[in-house]
Amino acid sequence: MRRFLRDNGLSLAFGVLFLGSLVGQALAGVAEFNERRESEGLAAVSLGRYLTSSSFAVDTMENWQSEYLQFSLYVFATVWLVQRGSPESKEEDQVGPESDEDQLVGRHAGPGSPAWAAAGGSRTALFSRSLGLLMGGIFLLTWAAMSIAGWAAFNAEQLTSHQDPVSWLGYLGHADFWSRTFQNWQSEMLAVGSMAIFAVYLRQRGSPESKPVGAAHGDTGQTG
Structure with a gap:
């Protein structure tokens, strides 16, 4: 577990920060949303209802x-x-997509290369642009x-x-x-x-x- 946490520390840390920020956005957002509704003479909504509202969705998206x-x-x-x-x-x-040799694809793929990098054809073309x-x-x-x-x-x-x-x-x-x-x-x-x-x-x-x-x-x- 310790090695897993070390090897994936960057993605895990940002995952935690993302969830914390999302929770903060939800809590602050529902407070602001209800303040606006109360100023308009409308009833406040629950956190659950706010999370399913178009207001929360559009701000997030x-x-x-x-x-x-x-x-x-x-x-x-x-x-x-x-x-x-x-x-x-x-x-x-190095401007451009570079050569197959530079990119280690096809016959230039190494033993540790992903399978689709060595496969050639449409699979390599797709994998080469997958990101x-x-x-x-x-x-x-x-x-x-x-x-x-x-x-x-x-x-x-x-x-x-x-x-x-x-x-x-x-x-x-x-x-x-x-x-x-x-x-x-x-x-x-x-x-x-x-x-x-x-x-x-x-x-x-x-x-x-x-x-x-x-x-x-x-x-x-x-x-x-």
Whole structure:
């Protein structure tokens, strides 16, 4: 068990942090939601009812879809784009999907390579792009879920204000949907771009997200 915890410490730690943050969001969210309802002369709702509400769902999906957009874009962008001096980037002469030899696929696969890396054909082609496809797929699913939850939340506010609800397609063209979308996207793009350029000149000793402390600013693709 101790070895399992050590070998999986990063994913387990962030899993715990994720659950703690989700619980915090739920507790703070229901308090804020009920304050708003009471100011409108409506009865407060229970935590369970809030967790199944469109208000909680849209707030959660807003964040999830933007995070997976960040990762899926980064996975694909770093195939073709480089940032000189950044550990987040490949070397300048490695732009593109690289050769089979570089990627250890097909006849270049080693004894420890995944089976689909050595299989060739469609299986290797699919496995070679599986990370980007998964991240992109989760992004699309969470964005779709956000649109549906946002539509339900928007119509609930419309009815509370004695205004007509809108269709789902109508909501997709509404400013509320795109405001929710872009306010999350811009923060993700800022964070990724900042990390790529700051890591050229700044260091974090011992982190694989940073170059070695003594590495030259122009060294690209090195990790500490």
